[in-house]
Amino acid sequence: MNKDRDPGAPPSSAETRPIADHEVVIALWPTALEMAADLETQPDVIRHWRMRVLIPATWWGRVARAAQLRGYPVTYESLETGASRVDGRRIAGGP
Numbered sequence: 001m002n003k004d005r006d007p008g009a010p011p012s013s014a015e016t017r018p019i020a021d022h023e024v025v026i027a028l029w030p031t032a033l034e035m036a037a038d039l040e041t042q043p044d045v046i047r048h049w050r051m052r053v054l055i056p057a058t059w060w061g062r063v064a065r066a067a068q069l070r071g072y073p074v075t076y077e078s079l080e081t082g083a084s085r086v087d088g089r090r091i092a093g094g095p
Contacts, residue, residue: 018074018078020081020085021082022053022054022082025055025074026049028074039059039066055082055083064079
């Protein structure tokens, strides 16, 4: 990790692997309002994702692009991986 980097800034893609966990991806944005603005949708949409802990597949491309514009390490593939983990927990009876 770059020691000269602002500690409040998100890690660069060179510093970390793409983030798969949808809950963590949503939390990258300071507020639901900011994420909604980046995605040109309503904040309630983001709040619903947060409650479900899952970003719908139809949004993965837009979320990945918006995240990358902000410098967040998120890709379409990482969101796909995160969704399969959530589905696996649900199937196994987990949270």
